[in-house]
Amino acid sequence: MTRMVTAPAESPAAPDTRPSRAPTGRRWSRNTVETRVLGVLRWIVIAGLALFTLFPFYYMVLLSVRDLSSLLDAPARLWPVLSELTVGTYRDVLTPTGSGGQGFLRFMANSGLIALGTVAVTLLFAVLGAYAIARLRFPGRRKVSVLFLAVYLFPSILLAVPLFVLFTAVGLRGSLGPLVLVYVSQTIAVAIYTLRNYFQTVPASIEEAAAVDGATRFTVLRKVTLPLAMPAILSNGLFVFMIAWNEFLFALLFLVEDRSRWTVSLGLSQLAGSIEIPTTVLMAGSVILTLPIVILFFATERLLTGGLTAGAEKG
């Protein structure tokens, strides 16, 4: 694709034809000016965008390894000085509150538990549901699809009131299990949608061949369809993990009262206003919050493109 785009521009035929048509002496035609200006502008835009998107992340990492006093001395310094580098901020933020730290290790365990639980339940439900929508005909199939799309578009703040009231009334606020189910209800729509699309690309003939050999529908799903859909299932799982790990509003509504149940997001937001905790220590906390997501994100990217190219090679 890309080669097709660039090849004509590089071929000598194209530039040769144009000057003969343009009147002589007009070196600065509109075309030349635009091409040159846009050519320069493009690099300025790319550089500006890269700075705009990446600088906050660079600043986050930089401040997390600086000492607070050195930050206050030279707030404008944008490069680390070896002598003042410290990992003490990370030690502070990770050690339990009992030992004078901020207890982020505990928050990470909570976040990880919630996120993994959400991934497991979502994938279980979504694989079954997406398979049903993609392959089976049952009454209300179209309605279910519309319902899930509507759920995807409905934002969480509208659910905040009733769910908060409901879980307060039944006394389940503060436990992780119900929160996992709420997260599943938020992510299941997207998961089913993408998995259904993937299942539809798996040729039905493969499943039929297995059925011919006497496999039941469940065996076909487990032995044939699932292994084929594994790239989609994995990337979906990573996606759901990221959403559950990042989530803030429901964690705030459900878990805020008991510090031992805070997630990393909730912990950072609750401690951010505190005067006693140095900003650099909290910055280490936000690196801890962000790093798993960045790692997973680059992993998902590779996985996704890998899955796509693998399919293309066979075709």
Add this chain to the structure above:
Amino acid sequence: MSTRQRFRGREPGASGRGTLAAREARTGLALISPTVVLVLVLVVLPILWTVVLAFQDLRLIRLRTAGVFGDYTVDNFVDVFSSPGFWEALVTTLVYAGCGTASAVGLGLVAALALRRPFRGRGFVRASMLLPYVAPVVAATFVWGVMLNPQFGIVNEIGTRVLGWDEPIAFLSERPAALVTVIVFEMWRSFPFAFLFLTARLQAAPATLEEAARVDGATPTQVFRHIVWPQLLPTIAVLALLRFIWTFNNFDDIYLLTGGGAGTEVISVRVFDYLVSRGDIGAASAQALVLATVLTVLVAVYFRSAAKDEVA
């Protein structure tokens, strides 16, 4: 369809009653029902319950003694609509959603066009463009808060030392500045979404059209105006609508950046405040319902436009 027929042929009367189509329907329902039940219990019923709550005078502290039905009143809506704070918040919400959407989609378009032609390292730049969108919102708002801090934030340092500002700007607690800041933050956080979709759309656009126009002497801006832009327009429309819906209801960003202070109180933050700080469930529900009504209209528009062109 063909699956069904083959299955019928190969396992004659395997087990169970009824035709194979009926059995397939039963299997389908069995597989989908856990999800449907979950969505009904945790999404659909709560939304309906919000309607009931909005017409009740209910406080959080009296929750256990209050019945779910009975004692309906429109007081909540009267209170909400007669409070000046609500109308100001509605205007703020519209300004925030409108400007946030326009700037995010606009920057996403610029980014997609700038990164269209391949260059060394494009893959990395592309991937890093998506980071603001996937990064945890709490970490992003925290680092922005520190960057914009009047005492030691880098932005004010550069502003006062290099750009010659008279004094540091309190970006998150002064009146006009705070709203601009949350809009810029929304642009930073959401433009990757538009960038992603527009890049995909650009890749699908046939190169031959543009090449033909270039050969015929069209300048780059003319090619964009008359060939690229019309192809992108449906995608941009859907993107703008989706972004508007989400920005309109956005809670996290503003709550974490300003807490709704300094002229940035949007409806969703108001809902949260009424619910948690005041414990006034009725008023919170009534305002959530206003949000939901506006949203329903927008979703209806979305479905109609999505039905017209299969962009989403």
